Amino acid sequence: MLQRIVKPLLLLVLIVQTGRTYATEGMWLPQLLSTLNEKEMKGMGMKINASDIYNINKGSLKDAIVSFGGFCTAEVISNQGLLLTNHHCGYDAIQKHSTLQNNFLENGFWAKSAVEELPNPGLTATFIVRIDDVTKSALQDVKGGMSEKERQSAIDKRLNEIKQTVRKESWQDVMVKPFFEGNQYFLFVTETYKDVRLVGAPPSSIGKFGSDTDNWVWPRHTGDFSMFRIYAGKDGRPAPYSGDNVPLKPKYALPISMKGVKQNDFTMVLGFPGRTNEYLPSEGVKQTVEVLDAAKVEMRDAALKIMDGYMRKDAQIKIQYAAKYAGTANYWKKWMGEMQGVKQTNGIGKKQQYEAEYKQLLQANPVWKQQYAGTLDSLNGYYRQIQPYAQARDYYSELVKNVELFTASDRLISFLNDVHERGEGQFETLRQQFLESMQPFYQNYNAKVDHDICISLMDIYAKGVPKQYAGNEYQQIWIENNKDGRTLADQLYASSGLTSMDKLKSFIQQPYNTVVAQMWKDPATHLVMAMRKGFVENVSKPLSDIQSSINNLQRTYMQAQMDVMAGKKRFYPDANSTLRVTYGKVDGYNPRDAIHYDFYTYLDGVMEKYIPGDYEFDVPAKLIELYKKKDYGRYGVNGKMPVCFIGSNHSTGGNSGSPALDAYGHLVGLNFDRTWEGTMSDINYDPSICRNIMVDIRYVLFIVDKYAGCTRLIDEMKLVN
Template sequence: MRRLWPLLLLLIAVSSVRADEGMWLLNELNKQNLERMKELGFNLPYDSLHSEEQASLSQAVVIFGGGCTGIAVSEEGLIFTNHHCGFGSIQSLSSVEHDYLKDGFVSQTKEAELPVPGLSVKFLKKTINVTDRIMAVIDTITDEVARIQAADSISNVLCDSVGNNATQYAEVYPYYNNNVYYMQVYDVFNDVRLVFTPPSSVGKFGGDTDNWMWPRHTGDFSVFRVYASESNEPVEYAAGNKPYKPRYVPEVSLQGYQDKDYAMTIGFPGSTDRYLCSWGVQQRVENSNKPRIEVREIKQDIWKEAMQASDAVRIKYASKYQGSSNYWKNSIGMNRGLANLNVFERKQEQEKEFAAWVAQSPQRQEKYGEVLTLLEKGYTGSNEYRQIATYLSEAFAGGAEIIKLARMVQSVDVQNSTPEEIDYILENQIKDFFKDYEASLDQKVLGAMMEVVKKRVPAQYLPDIYPSIDKKYKGDYARYAADLFKKTSFTSIDKVAEALKNPAKYEKLKQDPAYKLSLSVLISLFEMQQFLGETQFDIAKGERLYFAGLKEMYPDKALSSDANFTMRVSYGSVGGYQPYDAAWYTYYTTTKGVFEKEDPKSDEFWVQSEILDLLKRKDFGQYGNGNGDMNLCFLSNNDITGGNSGSPVFDKNARLIGLAFDGNWEAMSGDIAFEPELQRTISVDIRYVLFMIDKWGKCPRLINELKLVK
């Protein structure tokens, strides 16, 4: 017991500091959570925050697209989210003639709002605890493979019983490292239209340079509208659909915020690994992040050069580049943060304490004695395979796009598909691919990707096409790529369509060099997944039991479940932080920073003259901060991660004060270890959002839809 005392004393000492860590399930908020929220300033009763029986705040929060959050802000289905969340939709509607990325978009009437094919918005309808139904079947299964398979089978049956279709989506999610299960049911709205977006000089101001950084001056917002049937139900797009009336619409505050004011986010955080072991941390740094950083930097440099040389290429690749560079810089920051904050060593210390706790009892030894052995074996045994899989997937699955196209074609069952099914694939997959594809650019990427894989992947794990390529092209992968693109049919949408509609020509397509390359890469990736699969079940079992053990070890400590892209609440306060010795960052930025950073020679910091003139006039009116200026962005210590982008930030009265869009560079290790002194959420001030809509967009019709509180 003596070894436990230092850790227990440490937990007691920091409990007040760390009390705000956690992305909490709203249906599981306990007395400790609610008391802490009240202590921080929250004024309202719990059922106003979350209830499935009556209208409540959480019912206004939505999944926007496939990986972001949004907030319904009007009785007519108006949705606020981030500019970078809407970026793909804005890009898909843009052209050289109508460059909504560069120039922005303003609709002055509902009729002028632009439908976005393929975009959906999901409202959470209900959450059902299905733990008992699943555990009743799997709890006695000792083989982890069989246990997971059984849980998946039961989950599928449960979802089918509720009904999965175009307008309703159900899924069972595991929580607390597969110790608890909830089924989430969503209404899916597929008629979503672009209403307003600022130009990228506002919505993406600072570009890659400012990404994950503070101070920030980015107006990261865009506006969409959800449409529904006459009876206010989810429905596919039709010109005659009506604006959706949400169950709840929050008030929008013009009152601003002060240091230490209450701040709360509700959103759909994607993924965290707060209970990751030391071996897992090491694998993330060395075998996942480092290969990803290397490959993406090579690809992004090639893309960026082409984008700077051509507006047409810039529009085609803007969304792809943003998605790639965001996670690239995240990986760089995470490795830096994990090292600077000694996260690996801290995880090792926790594991020592866990081992000591287990050793104190025969019952604990029987239940948890193999946990650390399973984790060490699983991670160390998979390190090499994880690194190889990362290089292969980054270079080929996410790098050279022609391999992705060939894989799309390979996945089509031409012999057994109906003409209607083939037409659907052509219309919704193949045409979408070619719309944003530049073959000459991809040729350069392919050569570079082939080279980095040859350099980093051991010979025995290379795709089996490499020996023949090396023999013919003598290691000149640029020449190989040029020859492939000269001979392939995959750069022609007409030839691809012809092959998909004609089984005989499809068979001939199998001799295409891009088809052969894609198949060879696929086999290597599948082989790596098999090698990894042999270790992943040890890891899964170890992590499940490790969390259960920690829960027993600290019975009075509230442990939140890792994020899994389901709705969570995070509570905290507005405030600045100390990034390093002798420095302090205040909690908000103003228009002054735009003029300090603005650079007409930089594509990241260039701003249109009319926007600069607008800010210079300082006609901020009700959107000003009371000191003759206007706040643009602000900081809070809310616990968020990817997926929270677009999350509403509420004040103590549950009024909207901002939209979360980023985290800070100094705490990029936050997905693995929350750092209360450093970790900050960066949000765009809602007053800046409204200013741009009103003063720049001259679109008061949208302002009039909101429930403003002055």
């Protein structure tokens, strides 16, 4: 069994290459492209070599790609460390520099010189130095019959040894990640730069044009970009922020194409996709879209309606809640698209057909039958068993996440638990750290908004989570408040000591023992502790036990698929926030009967959507003027200004900010979204409707040059025709 698990990936792929291929599906590891994908990529039109994408001996494309803050992707576009990423990736940094008097979200920001570039504490840019296969060493001590805990302990021990002995420089870091459900392990040597400064951002009326209405939607007309710069110590190495730091001299910077793209052009996206689950069994897919997505959408839908109502009436609340609203709405809409996409493409039915074919082939092979018999049926059975616990978990997590008073209570409880573990003597130090960490939380907090969100979400939670999972203490509090969200919220927000920063300071300035005693009396923390107790006792433990069985079987089923379906299906590892390459072609699609979407949008479409004064569809006066004059400079084409285009590149969250490259490895666009009908690509990629959305790089340059007049940035870049 163990020999089958650790057999080289190359052998597997040489086998499956003989079968049919899925030309645009997959998130591929860059160091394996030369053996797995190069021939196909060149057949689709790529003009460079795999060694131009990943190379540890000279600068290559991977040396221009960074993990931006650990949540997005960015790329180096000049030899002075200039970074390009999405506006929504830089949104939090832009917001933190914004005030009512100097609102960079509304007006945009452009540093006219290096002195004006703004530091962003905590924001990082991480490069991949190299990637090594450490599967054999990682799984060396794994034996048949081990429990999940024993198996992971044996692997962790080996991984610690590997990390200690790996060849790297003193300023570099190491991480090891599992692939194919833990059947393989790869090591990443990284360099993380911690001085990343804001250089430029268009106003939200460009960078977020269409806002939530257009989010996940095509046609799109959003200039979703912002610019930052990596600074290093004078030795070129990572260094904390300092006025003495200098712009990074990168190993490689992306050339920028002025040519644009046309139908069926080869495109390639590099980045750090966050999470996919392409190999779930049918019951896992069904549970995701019919139960879990539905629960999360219900909770967020209610919260968003309340936030939106307040933001439209109050400019201060609009600033406070801008990033929170965008973050909440992003996956709310994605989950809705996921549900619709799986239904529209018969994703569950196709998965069941695939499983039927798998079973037929399995039964026909005595070796596979003996080794994997019952694995799939057991796995589907466990997914049915875990469903009520998973649903209760999602209701609970969405409640604590979206009611910020509960978030504050949760943080307070964690802080006091930390003091308890470290000792009462650490209370003063930890209290000061806690207060500092809560300062930005309350800067963007409004108790009236949160009160109304609490009303709505408590009612949904009470209806969605059965009594046996919610817990007796929570049920008692709910009964005492007439089983009514408004009654409960009125009491919480009138009496809790956590509804403002001033109240919190007063609350925890008391002696430690007094704070602990008062915590049990505060209605908000009391409720949160009651809900947490119910969750831990009635949901978390059985959920964890079943999930452990699922993880074990999912790993076995993953290997079984690669064995049984070799030649029938092509396998690539699920996304896990590591550097990947995906490739496809520029192409439109047919979302519904009698509807066809073209692959390009233009500035004309921005003006068609223009609604004066609307927070989603307003257009800056200068952009209107440039449009009327058709003053597009060298960036327009035949009197029109390209804005966005779509392709069949397989992307997901984390690919926001990823570069879209042409056949020569030149930057042609900036990935920022997927089409709504294709958001189910995380669990069910379908080439008929799965499309990624990209800003045309010429629109980015047009905004920087003609709109913002920041030609110093254009002068840094290498523009090619």
